[in-house]
Amino acid sequence: MAIHDPHSFPGRLIVVEGIDGSGKSTQLSLLQTFLVSEGYDVSFTEWNSSPIVKDTTKRGKKKNLFSPTTFSLIHATDFADRHERSILPPLQAGLIVLADRYAYTAFARDAARGCDPAWIRNMYDFATRPDLSLYFKVDIDTAVARITGGRIQLKFHEAGMDLGLSPDPITSFRVFQNRVLEEYNRVADEFGLTVLDGGRSVVEQQREMRKLVKPILKGLRRTHAPRTAPASATLHATGTR
Amino acid sequence: MMMETRFYGSGLAKLTMGSELPGNLIVVEGADGVGRSTHIELLQGWLEGQGFAVSSTGLVRSALTRRGIELAKEGHSFDRTTMALFYATDLADRVEHEIIPALRSGFVVLADRYIYTTIARGATRGLDREWLAKLYGFALIPRRVFFLRLDPDELIRRTLRRGGELDYWEAGRDIGLAPDLYSSFRKYQSLMLEEFDRMTAQYGFTPIDASRSVEEVQAELRREVANLLDPTLLTPVADVADD
Numbered sequence: 001m002a003i004h005d006p007h008s009f010p011g012r013l014i015v016v017e018g019i020d021g022s023g024k025s026t027q028l029s030l031l032q033t034f035l036v037s038e039g040y041d042v043s044f045t046e047w048n049s050s051p052i053v054k055d056t057t058k059r060g061k062k063k064n065l066f067s068p069t070t071f072s073l074i075h076a077t078d079f080a081d082r083h084e085r086s087i088l089p090p091l092q093a094g095l096i097v098l099a100d101r102y103a104y105t106a107f108a109r110d111a112a113r114g115c116d117p118a119w120i121r122n123m124y125d126f127a128t129r130p131d132l133s134l135y136f137k138v139d140i141d142t143a144v145a146r147i148t149g150g151r152i153q154l155k156f157h158e159a160g161m162d163l164g165l166s167p168d169p170i171t172s173f174r175v176f177q178n179r180v181l182e183e184y185n186r187v188a189d190e191f192g193l194t195v196l197d198g199g200r201s202v203v204e205q206q207r208e209m210r211k212l213v214k215p216i217l218k219g220l221r222r223t224h225a226p227r228t229a230p231a232s233a234t235l236h237a238t239g240t241r
Numbered sequence: 242m243m244m245e246t247r248f249y250g251s252g253l254a255k256l257t258m259g260s261e262l263p264g265n266l267i268v269v270e271g272a273d274g275v276g277r278s279t280h281i282e283l284l285q286g287w288l289e290g291q292g293f294a295v296s297s298t299g300l301v302r303s304a305l306t307r308r309g310i311e312l313a314k315e316g317h318s319f320d321r322t323t324m325a326l327f328y329a330t331d332l333a334d335r336v337e338h339e340i341i342p343a344l345r346s347g348f349v350v351l352a353d354r355y356i357y358t359t360i361a362r363g364a365t366r367g368l369d370r371e372w373l374a375k376l377y378g379f380a381l382i383p384r385r386v387f388f389l390r391l392d393p394d395e396l397i398r399r400t401l402r403r404g405g406e407l408d409y410w411e412a413g414r415d416i417g418l419a420p421d422l423y424s425s426f427r428k429y430q431s432l433m434l435e436e437f438d439r440m441t442a443q444y445g446f447t448p449i450d451a452s453r454s455v456e457e458v459q460a461e462l463r464r465e466v467a468n469l470l471d472p473t474l475l476t477p478v479a480d481v482a483d484d
Contacts, residue, residue: 067254073329080322
């Protein structure tokens with residue numbers, strides 16, 4: 001099915017995966033700036049952002065209405081809507097689509113919440129298989145240090161607080177994200193994700209990322225010639241989401 | 242009296258349940274206008290009169306998704322996969338928060354449609370039937386599913402002679418089957434009927450001929466329900482026409 005077979009659209013799909021605090025969003029944002037400066041047409045989409053599903057997710061989170069099953073289902077609904085509107089059309093039109101999190105996030109997170117892995121995989125069967133899936137692997141300590149250092153506070157579901165693992169958000173985050181990490185490792189093997197060491201410096205990671213992206217861009221149309229400004233000028237960290 | 246706790250697939254995550262539930266889940270399926278809600282109301286009144294605790298539930302009534310689905314339908318901005326998943330979210334929420342708690346408390350739960358309508362809607366829109374069936378692996382298997390079966394031509398006449406209109410979604414207008422509402426409705430309902438006939442064998446529905454009078458249909462439903470719950474309920478069934 002779709003998620004297992006290479007697509008035949010003229011565009012390219014590049015996705016980043018990793019736990020919160022792995023640095024994937026920073027890296028993807030840098031890559032986007034670089035690709036645009038190289039003259040490519042780029043479109044960006046991120047997890048959990050469909051306009052028709054947003055209100056439901058928001059209300060469900062606020063009122064704590066979700067169970068692991070409905071949490072998993074609403075994210076699949078969100079993804080299906082974005083796949084139809086924000087992922088397929090640009091791929092069909094020949095653009096580069098950059099996705100911050102993809103179906104693999106659900107495979108890791110929802111399984112860590114106790115959902116049946118086969119059931120989750122069936123749900124996302126329609127998803128287009130990416131041309132490149134980069135998994136930013138970090139240990140929990142690095143992730144926690146990044147999140148608590150740069151961000152205000154841990155989000156309820158990110159920390160797995162809905163599972164009642166611990167009343168302390170940091171402890172809960174560690175326990176839950178450790179489970180997510182285990183699942184990610186399994187998913188990386190199963191779906192052939194490219195593993196990057198998310199513990200290295202931003203610049204080192206970005207250089208490796210560009211090296212990995214280059215071969216898959218062969219034959220892709222550019223709108224204009226690459227700009228002469230050194231791409232390294234854009235290498236500054238951005239906020240994570 | 243009890244029903245077995247069985248799911249179509251792996252069931253619901255993080256929910257521990259015994260092998261039996263003290264209540265009973267009874268589903269009534271069928272097209273809009275076939276009399277589902279009338280018969281559920283009559284069944285509910287009758288069962289309550291016999292001392293049963295009864296609760297009813299219907300499609301898109303979950304606290305979580307109701308508003309979101311209504312909004313999306315207004316905008317006609319649904320793709321078929323998104324729609325199938327949104328409906329599945331609604332159903333999962335109701336199974337966990339309404340149906341299972343009621344069954345645990347010994348209620349007879351009368352469901353005005355269940356997973357089968359949304360499976361049929363997806364299948365008529367070209368979604369893979371196996372994908373749909375697996376998606377609903379979290380759904381509790383009902384004690385019994387009654388399928389109120391009616392020919393689309395009769396369904397149209399019934400809807401229109403009551404001053405009703407043919408509904409946009411029930412006519413499958415979103416999938417461009419025909420240029421006009423009538424032809425689209427007829428075509429779509431024929432496709433839906435095919436899906437239901439297919440599922441009747443697959444899921445073991447009890448088909449009920451809905452072309453008959455309300456009294457006749459209700460009498461048959463009561464006979465069936467009495468057989469499930471308590472055969473002594475059969476005594477008053479003979480008097481149903483006097484209700």
